[in-house]
Amino acid sequence: MGLTVGVVGATGAVGRKMVETLEERNIAINKLRLFASEKSAGTTVEYKGTEITVELLTEEVMKDQFDYLLFSAGGSVSEKYAPIAADAENTVIDNSSHWRMTEGIPLVVPEVNPHVLKGYKGIVANPNCSTVQMIVALAPLHRKYGIKRIVVSTYQAVSGSGQKAIDELENQMKDCNYPNKVYTRKIVGNCIPHIDVFYDNGFTKEELKMVYETHKILEDNSIEVNPTAVRIPVVYGHSESIYVEFKEEPNLEEVYRILNSAAGVKVIDNPAENQYPTPLEVAHTDDTYVGRIRKDLYNPKAISLWVVADNLRKGAATNAVQILETMESQK
Numbered sequence: 001m002g003l004t005v006g007v008v009g010a011t012g013a014v015g016r017k018m019v020e021t022l023e024e025r026n027i028a029i030n031k032l033r034l035f036a037s038e039k040s041a042g043t044t045v046e047y048k049g050t051e052i053t054v055e056l057l058t059e060e061v062m063k064d065q066f067d068y069l070l071f072s073a074g075g076s077v078s079e080k081y082a083p084i085a086a087d088a089e090n091t092v093i094d095n096s097s098h099w100r101m102t103e104g105i106p107l108v109v110p111e112v113n114p115h116v117l118k119g120y121k122g123i124v125a126n127p128n129c130s131t132v133q134m135i136v137a138l139a140p141l142h143r144k145y146g147i148k149r150i151v152v153s154t155y156q157a158v159s160g161s162g163q164k165a166i167d168e169l170e171n172q173m174k175d176c177n178y179p180n181k182v183y184t185r186k187i188v189g190n191c192i193p194h195i196d197v198f199y200d201n202g203f204t205k206e207e208l209k210m211v212y213e214t215h216k217i218l219e220d221n222s223i224e225v226n227p228t229a230v231r232i233p234v235v236y237g238h239s240e241s242i243y244v245e246f247k248e249e250p251n252l253e254e255v256y257r258i259l260n261s262a263a264g265v266k267v268i269d270n271p272a273e274n275q276y277p278t279p280l281e282v283a284h285t286d287d288t289y290v291g292r293i294r295k296d297l298y299n300p301k302a303i304s305l306w307v308v309a310d311n312l313r314k315g316a317a318t319n320a321v322q323i324l325e326t327m328e329s330q331k
Contacts, residue, residue, distance in 0.1 A: 002030025005324075006066045008081065009073030010034035010045055010054055013163050014095055017317035018070050019047055021286075025321055035061065036073070057081065063088045068324050071095060072316065082123050091327065092123045093320045100125040100213060107216045110322040111263040112139040117327050124323055129315025130154045130206070130229065131213040134240055136288040136314070137307045140262040141255060142218060146247035148301075149224040152210065155232045155239040156195060157279060158187060160311050169233055187233050195229040204229060237279025238311045245302040252295055255303060259290055264314070269293050277308040285310055286318045 005022065009015040015036075022029060034045055034054045041056035055061060057077070062069075062085040069085050071078050075098035082092045082099065099105045106116040107125045112135055117124065127135070134152060141147070158165040164182050171178040172188035180186045184194060196205035207227040215221045259267050268277045269291040277289035292306035309315055 002028045003067040003328075004031045004033075004065065005029050006033045006035060006069040008035045008057060008069060008071045008077065011036045011040040011043060012072060013159060013166075014072040014312055014316045015070075016045065017312045018072060018320060019045055021313070021317045021321045023048055025325070027321065027324065033061075033066075059084050062090075066090045068093060068327075070320050070324070072320075086122045089121070091121050093126060093323050094123055095126045095316050095320055097128065097209060099123050100127065100209070101216065107213060108323050108326075109135050109139070109217055109319065110326045111136055113217055113219075114326045114330070117323070118330050120327075124327075126316065126320045126323065127213050127217065128206070128209040129160060129309075129311040130156065130227075130238055130240065131210050131217070132315050132319055133238060133288045133307055133309035133311075134210065134242065135214060135217050136262075136264050136309075137259070137290050137305065138242070138244060139218065140258045140265070141244070141246070141250065142220075144248075144254070144258060145250050145301075147218075147220075147223050147244055148247050149226070149245040150214070151226045151243040153228045153230065153241045154195075154210075155191075155230050155234070155241075157234040157237050157311055158182075158231065159236050160195075160238065160315075161231070166235055169235065173233075183231065187231065190233060192231040193228060195231055203227075234279050236283040236310055236312060237308055238315060239279055240307045241304070242307055243296070243302060243304050245296075245299060247301070249301045250295075250303055252293070252303070255293060259293070264288055265290060267291065267293075276306060279308055279310075282308050283310050284313065286313050288314055 035057040036054045043054050044051040069092045072095040075096040078094045078096040078098045085092050158169045168182045206229040210227045211225040266287045266289050276291035288309045296302035
């Protein structure tokens with residue numbers, strides 16, 4: 001019969017990627033409905049060669065019956081409409097940060113903790129893009145050696161801030177005097193160590209998401225996570241420099257074997273041939289890429305590695321669709 005699927009925020013950068021990913025992964029959909037605000041309602045989005053008209057998001061349409069609703073319209077929209085859809089016995093997979101740390105709501109990376117979806121129906125939270133790729137790479141090593149501490153610096157693409165940020169970067173590349181409106185500084189030729197709001201402890205909201213989401217997904221609040229999040233002038237693809245200290249001393253050859261066999265991970269690591277992942281090369285793909293794997297110079301229980309993934313795909317749209325696939329496979 002096929003599934004009835006809805007995408008809320010279908011005209012945004014991630015929403016369009018969700019539609020694209022549903023098509024590429026050949027999800028068995030009988031009916032696809034797309035929703036957006038009044039500004040975008042009435043426009044069309046292509047799916048499998050057909051133009052689908054975007055409907056206006058209302059409380060009433062969220063009470064209709066869906067097998068799955070994929071949300072990517074911001075926290076305030078999710079806060080209002082996701083419970084309405086869930087009360088109508090629909091499964092909501094939400095890409096915003098609003099529900100991630102809510103007790104009882106699963107926060108899921110399908111390669112890592114699919115067990116929390118077994119028999120579940122309601123709101124499911126999609127983690128932050130930076131958290132997703134870090135956890136995909138580190139979870140297989142955590143299962144073997146036990147993570148004690150993570151120090152991570154992220155280098156995040158402007159697409160994580162939406163289409164206006166992409167436009168701002170492209171305009172500044174053409175005209176260095178083009179004003180900055182999305183960011184506190186000009187992004188072209190620059191690195192900005194500021195993503196989301198600052199808290200009193202000096203960390204940003206984006207950084208603390210990585211701390212608390214890591215604890216929830218890995219079900220281990222003892223893991224120490226020290227992040228620094230930086231915006232860079234790249235359109236697609238987040239990169240992360242990660243130092244990870246384990247409870248047990250890792251064997252480097254075994255680390256390679258574990259990562260090479262891990263779901264969703266591709267290792268590109270041959271420095272002699274200048275082989276390592278970069279965001280330009282991994283854009284528009286669904287895997288998490290790992291390179292520059294090396295033992296720490298001083299701590300035998302620590303390694304460093306370089307992790308790259310497309311933030312709109314694996315960091316958002318693909319992970320959401322994979323949650324759908326996982327829930328279907330568990331029925």
